[in-house]
Amino acid sequence: MKDVKITIQETTNNTIIKFNTNQILINGGSYEYNNIDEAKNAPLAQQLFYLPFVKKIFITANFIAIQRFDILEWADVQEEVKEQIEAFLNNGGIVVNEKTNSSKKEAIEIYAEVTPNPSVMKFGSNKSLTQTDVEYKNIDEANKSSPLAQAIFNFPFVKEVFISDNYISVTKYDMVEWNDVFAEVRTFIREYLVAGKIIIKELPNKEGNISANKTEEPQVKLEGIPGQIVDILDEYIKPAVAGDGGNIAFRSYDADNKIVSVVLQGACSGCPSSTATLKNGIESLLKEMLPNQINEVVAING
Incomplete structure (x- = not known):
């Protein structure tokens, strides 16, 4: 991981602050840790728990939320924490060792739903896919950003792919009907997720990829x-x-x-x-x- 930048974002809870990153931290889903013992698979969280004011840590694909004890205010320490996280990531530190439980396959279900748009089918999942909505208009936009979207574009009838929290919306060309192909797409997405493959490896570049809209x-x-x-x-x-x-x-x-x-x-x-x-x-x-x-x-x- 190179040139990681952190931006600080306040939340509605004044004991919790978010440290947003410009790069993907984990492969989908999220992790919550209440103490250092729970964070055995998360080197970054373990390091942060050594700070005496850290109460709870929540890690997602593109931000780290930290809840503090009431012994101080965030204004006194947030810049120091930001620098510590940036240094850890830029030195190649592992955020979460997601291969710890790789021998046990995750029970993932994918269901298909029709939408008001006849060209679009929604594929819902019981697995959290991303904390940041991403949309790809073609395979070129997906190439550098999302291996999952890129793989879905390999179906010749796929026109656009939208990935949200727990579902994927796929837009097709008029060359086929969803009744003929939705089962194949559903099976493909499920097998991809069960295999633990990367969903999103980096967020779309706002400057160089305007049509791949990043909404957060x-x-x-x-x-x-x-x-x-x-x-x-x-x-x-x-x-x-x-x-x-x-x-x-x-x-x-x-x-x-x-x-x-x-x-x-x-x-x-x-x-x-x-x-x-x-x-x-x-x-x-x-x-x-x-x-x-x-x-x-x-x-x-x-």
């Missing part, structure tokens, strides 16, 4: 109307669209014209009903909850 919570918490919009989307909209294999991400708010721009992904992207969803669902809700602040909601790449 802003590292700087938004305030005012944009912050309220994000909260409403997270609480009321995202769970509903995720159930249909899609995702909606806040992109911007034009205060002068009161226009909200969002990104539609997965099953939502290109869905025939997406316009109705925008106007009758998202736009109406935002207008109701933020009176006189919203004139229109537009999808910039929907």
Whole structure:
């Protein structure tokens, strides 16, 4: 792991702080440790537990969350912890030894669900796949970032791949019907995950790969109307669209014209009903909850 950079993000719990990384730490899923004994398979967590104020550690693919005891404030030590994590990672330290239990195959189930978009099938999993939603429009975008997405693109009928927390939405070309191929894709994804292969090895490059949209919570918490919009989307909209294999991400708010721009992904992207969803669902809700602040909601790449 080279040139790892850490950014600090506060959370709603003032005892917990997140250290976001610009590189993938683990191959999907997450790990939680309450003490140094539980962290035997996690060298980084073991090292952090030697800090007397560390109470609990939570490790995901692209961030480390640490809960502190009340003996001090994060403002006093967060930069020191950031530097320690960066040094550990840049020196090639192992975050989690994920091969510890490799002899015992994980019980993974994959189920297929139709979505409102007839071109998209949702493949749900009982395994956490990523903490950061990623979307790939073609195999070239997936090559450097996600071996799983790259492998799915080897099916000739696959047009786009969207990977979220516990599901994968696959968009097909019109050359086939899902009834003829979904079972094959479902089996392939399950066998890939059971084998413990890498899901995402690095996040899409925002500068060099614009269309591979990386959507995650802003590292700087938004305030005012944009912050309220994000909260409403997270609480009321995202769970509903995720159930249909899609995702909606806040992109911007034009205060002068009161226009909200969002990104539609997965099953939502290109869905025939997406316009109705925008106007009758998202736009109406935002207008109701933020009176006189919203004139229109537009999808910039929907």
